[in-house]
Amino acid sequence: MSDRSRRTFLRDLAALPVGATLGGAALTYREVRSSSQQTQGGPSSADFDEGTVTSMTTRLAGSNDYETTAAFTQNVYTAINDHTRPGAAILINDSDLAAALPGVAFIHHPIDGAVLLTEQGSLPAVTREEIERLHPEGVHVDGDMQVYVIGGERYISNDVQQTVEAMGLKTRRIAGETPIEVAANADQYLSTIHANHRDTTFIADLGDLQTAIPAQSWNAHGGDGFLYIDGDRIPEATQQQLEARFNEAYMYLLGDESKISEQAARNLARFGHVQRIPRGSDPYELSVGFAGYKDIGRNQGWIFGEWPRNIGWGIAESGHNFIFANPDNWQTALPASVESHRGKHGPMLHVEQDTVPDAVENYLTNLTRPHDSAPYDRKYNHGWIVGDTDQISQRVQAQLHAMLQEPQGDQ
Numbered sequence: 410m411s412d413r414s415r416r417t418f419l420r421d422l423a424a425l426p427v428g429a430t431l432g433g434a435a436l437t438y439r440e441v442r443s444s445s446q447q448t449q450g451g452p453s454s455a456d457f458d459e460g461t462v463t464s465m466t467t468r469l470a471g472s473n474d475y476e477t478t479a480a481f482t483q484n485v486y487t488a489i490n491d492h493t494r495p496g497a498a499i500l501i502n503d504s505d506l507a508a509a510l511p512g513v514a515f516i517h518h519p520i521d522g523a524v525l526l527t528e529q530g531s532l533p534a535v536t537r538e539e540i541e542r543l544h545p546e547g548v549h550v551d552g553d554m555q556v557y558v559i560g561g562e563r564y565i566s567n568d569v570q571q572t573v574e575a576m577g578l579k580t581r582r583i584a585g586e587t588p589i590e591v592a593a594n595a596d597q598y599l600s601t602i603h604a605n606h607r608d609t610t611f612i613a614d615l616g617d618l619q620t621a622i623p624a625q626s627w628n629a630h631g632g633d634g635f636l637y638i639d640g641d642r643i644p645e646a647t648q649q650q651l652e653a654r655f656n657e658a659y660m661y662l663l664g665d666e667s668k669i670s671e672q673a674a675r676n677l678a679r680f681g682h683v684q685r686i687p688r689g690s691d692p693y694e695l696s697v698g699f700a701g702y703k704d705i706g707r708n709q710g711w712i713f714g715e716w717p718r719n720i721g722w723g724i725a726e727s728g729h730n731f732i733f734a735n736p737d738n739w740q741t742a743l744p745a746s747v748e749s750h751r752g753k754h755g756p757m758l759h760v761e762q763d764t765v766p767d768a769v770e771n772y773l774t775n776l777t778r779p780h781d782s783a784p785y786d787r788k789y790n791h792g793w794i795v796g797d798t799d800q801i802s803q804r805v806q807a808q809l810h811a812m813l814q815e816p817q818g819d820q
Contacts, residue, residue, distance in 0.1 A: 465813040466733075466806055468794035469745075474503065475526055475535035477796050478744040482523040485751045486543055494546045496521035498556045500536075500573075502564040503528055506618045506739050507588035510635065511595040512559035513625040513743055516750045517632030519602060520548050522557065524744040527565055532572045541576065550602050551581065558582040560591045588615060589637045593646035596634050600653065603632075609659045609718055610634025610651070612677065617668045619736045620689060622743070623696035624663055626732055626757035629746040633720065641672045648680070657681030659718055661704075665689040686721075692736040693759045693766040700724050700731075700756040700772065722756045727777050728786035730755035733809055734795040735762055745795045753791065763802045765809065773812040787814065 461468055469480040487493045499516065501509040503526040515522045523543060525536045540556065547553030555578040558565050563586050573580050583598055585591030600606040611628070613621035615637050628635060636647045643651075651658045658681035662669045667690060674683050688698030703723025730753030734742035742757065749755060758769050777787045790813040794806050 461803070461806065463806075463810045465790060465810040466792045466794055468797075468801075468806060470794075470797040470800075471535075472797075473535070474738070474740040474796075475533045477741045478524070478526050479535055479539040481745050481747055481795075482525065482539060482543065485747050486523055488543050491546050495523040495543055496548045497545045497554060498522065498540050498543060499524045499559060500527045500556060500565060500569070501525075501559050501743065503740055505560075505564055505588070507615060507637075508560045508564045508585075508591050509739070509743055510613070510618065510621055510625065511588075511592040512557070512583075513746050514595065514599060514628045514632055514635055515557055515559070516629035516747055519550050520557070521751070523747060526740055526744065527569055529564060530566050530568060532569050537572070537576070540573065540578070545578070547579065548602070552579070554579050554581045556580045559595070560584075561586045564591070589639070589644045589646050592635055592637050593644075593650050596636060596650045597653075599632070599634075606650070606653045606655065607632070607634050608654050608657070608681075609661070609720055610636055610654075611661050611663055612636055612638055612669070613663045614669050614673070615639050617664055619692045619739070620668055620695050621663045622692055622734075622736050622739055623699050623757050623759060624661075624686070625743060626746045626749040626755075627699065627720075627722065630749040630754055631720070638669070638673055638677070641670055641676060643673075643676050651677075651680035654681065659720075660684070661686055661720060663689060663695065688768070693761075694768050696757060696759040697768045697772045700758060724756065725776070726786060728789040729753075730791045730793065731813075732757040732793045732795060733760050733801060733805075734758075735760060735800045737762070738796055738800045741796045741800065745793065748793050752793070760801060760805055760809070762800060763805060765805055765812070770808075770812065773809070777813065777815065790814070 469484055471477040471480050486495050497520050499512050499522040501512040501524055512524060516524060525539060527533060527536055545555040547555050556573050558570050558580055561584045570580050570582060583595050585594045610633060611624050636650055638647060660677050660681060660683050662674060662685045677683050686695060686699050686702055688694040700722050701724060702721035704720040706718055732745050732748050734745055734757055736742060736759045760766065760769060792809050792813055794801050
């Protein structure tokens with residue numbers, strides 16, 4: 410769905426009489442399961458197109474990644490007044506995941522940012538138009554900065570930055586000629602505007618970037634640190650940021666022992682406490698592990714006081730929103746994390762283009778089973794589907810709709 414057609418859709422939606430529906434069919438979990446082996450695009454009872462909205466799911470998509478990214482910023486930031494504009498736009502490189510990941514933490518307050526994609530050498534027209542529509546308010550604690558450029562010129566050229574400045578917007582570059590440097594510089598900058606390094610930080614390995622994607626929805630929500638290691642080696646830039654934490658750091662590893670070795674964990678333990686996010690064998694498993702994970706406890710805090718640490722969604726009951734993204738399409742998954750900040754504040758779960766992984770299916774079907782204390786909470790479940798049907802198929806959307814809606818079925 411293009412930006413123009415989406416605006417037309419929203420206009421027409423506002424004109425619908427109360428009680429009108431958006432089309433599509435209500436599907437039971439059994440109907441979706443029984444039809445999943447068919448060769449057609451989805452169940453025969455489903456009148457889906459790529460822009461389908463159901464009672465349990467909403468697909469936001471454009472004809473390319475730039476438009477899909479804009480669809481999410483348009484959904485969250487209506488930009489009709491200063492209160493509905495982002496503090497800043499955040500430009501990330503559209504072809505280097507390692508350099509892009511550190512930019513997601515800029516979504517969180519006090520920046521209150523909207524992540525947009527750019528090419529290395531030029532600013533795409535869709536992105537330019539969306540920046541103009543958003544007209545960022547400016548980050549007051551940083552001299553009303555309006556656009557952050559994530560990475561050195563290797564990732565986003567000066568031409569792109571100058572194009573944005575020619576639009577009359579104030580920009581700041583978070584430099585770095587390697588992903589390790591970009592992450593460390595981002596961590597240092599965010600500590601400056603927070604007046605303190607957060608003791609909590611996520612650790613990802615440069616050799617396994619996709620497994621780090623699910624945690625970014627939490628960073629959009631909570632704004633914790635994000636740093637890289639390289640195999641068993643703790644890079645100097647990462648060490649400096651860990652040492653800057655007051656007393657000791659609390660480090661959360663994004664990957665199991667097959668992704669981040671025990672030796673690496675021991676090396677990191679020199680700088681504080683180390684924990685692994687559960688089920689870190691791949692991005693699908695880790696997305697489920699992190700959705701249910703919660704760590705609450707003592708935090709070293711600031712020298713003048715302490716506050717408890719609180720990491721993870723800890724969701725084990727119905728009544729929540731989820732972002733469903735394909736990790737192979739990280740260009741749309743990262744910007745969609747804004748739904749966890751200004752949207753419905755829920756975790757990101759990963760699916761394949763035409764399959765709901767077993768880990769996600771088991772989590773959702775167990776989550777939606779009614780409890781005596783809250784038998785109808787599942788009615789408040791909802792899923793944001795990221796991207797067009799080339800990224801997440803109609804069949805998968807129908808299956809997710811049924812899993813979010815119905816608490817039982819043939820397993």
